[in-house]
Amino acid sequence: MIEMKDQKIDELKEYIAATQSNDNPESYLIAVLHKVQGLFGYLPREVMDVVAKAMNIPTAHIWGVATFYHYFNLKPVGKHIVSVCMGTACYVRGAGKVLEALKKNIGVEIGETSEDKLFTLQEARCLGACGIAPVIMIDDKIYGELTGKTATELIKKYRKAAKG
Numbered sequence: 183m184i185e186m187k188d189q190k191i192d193e194l195k196e197y198i199a200a201t202q203s204n205d206n207p208e209s210y211l212i213a214v215l216h217k218v219q220g221l222f223g224y225l226p227r228e229v230m231d232v233v234a235k236a237m238n239i240p241t242a243h244i245w246g247v248a249t250f251y252h253y254f255n256l257k258p259v260g261k262h263i264v265s266v267c268m269g270t271a272c273y274v275r276g277a278g279k280v281l282e283a284l285k286k287n288i289g290v291e292i293g294e295t296s297e298d299k300l301f302t303l304q305e306a307r308c309l310g311a312c313g314i315a316p317v318i319m320i321d322d323k324i325y326g327e328l329t330g331k332t333a334t335e336l337i338k339k340y341r342k343a344a345k346g
Contacts, residue, residue: 190221190222191229191232193221194214194217194218194221194229194232194233194236195232195236197214197217198210198214198233198236198237199236201213201214202237208237208239210237211233211237211239211244211247212247212251214233214237215233215244215247215248215254216253218230218233219253219254219255223255223258223259224254224255224256224257224258224259225248225254225255225256230244230245230248255302257295258295258299259295259302260295260296260299260300260301260302261299261300261301261344262300262301262302262320262321262340263301263302263304263319263320263321264284264288264301264302264303264304264318264319264320264337265304265305265306265309265318265319265320266280266281266284266303266304266305266306266316266318267306267307267308267309267311267315267316267317267318267319268281268305268306268307269306269307269308269309269312269315271312271315271316272308272309272312272315272316272317273316274315275315275316276316276328276329276330277315277316277317279329279330280316280318280328280329280330280333281305282330283329283330283331283333283334284303284318284330284333284334284337285303287333287334287337287338288301288303288337290302290303291303292304292305300340300341300344301337301340306319309324311324311326313326314326314327315327316328318333318336320336320340
């Protein structure tokens with residue numbers, strides 16, 4: 183496990199080195215953070231220290247950037263990200279009930295990951311699918327016209343698929 187982490191850090195350092203030919207290396211910070219998340223699934227504290235040292239940027243600045251953008255995860259996430267749209271159209275059409283059903287079924291609150299590491303539950307402001315509200319997005323796939331029951335059925339399908 184440690185060897186795999188070391189390999190990922192070596193790959194990250196190579197990536198950072200490739201960006202350093204620019205006069206303004208900080209301009210690549212977001213790309214580097216995307217690379218970290220791609221390698222580790224989230225932004226681990228100890229890896230942010232590696233980035234800070236390699237890019238000669240204060241760790242506090244890096245964390246400021248990482249916490250500003252909602253795309254970055256600061257703690258491990260599940261295999262599947264479940265985002266519930268809470269935009270106006272979805273909310274009016276029952277997104278609150280969908281969210282409550284998902285919280286109960288997955289066994290987590292917003293921003294948490296299930297014990298089995300299969301799901302992370304998130305809220306979204308708008309997923310841009312108002313015509314089929316309420317909607318959720320699981321990973322990159324949108325599901326619409328949901329109820330608490332149909333959302334729960336989707337989660338069951340993902341669980342079943344994970345078991346093989």
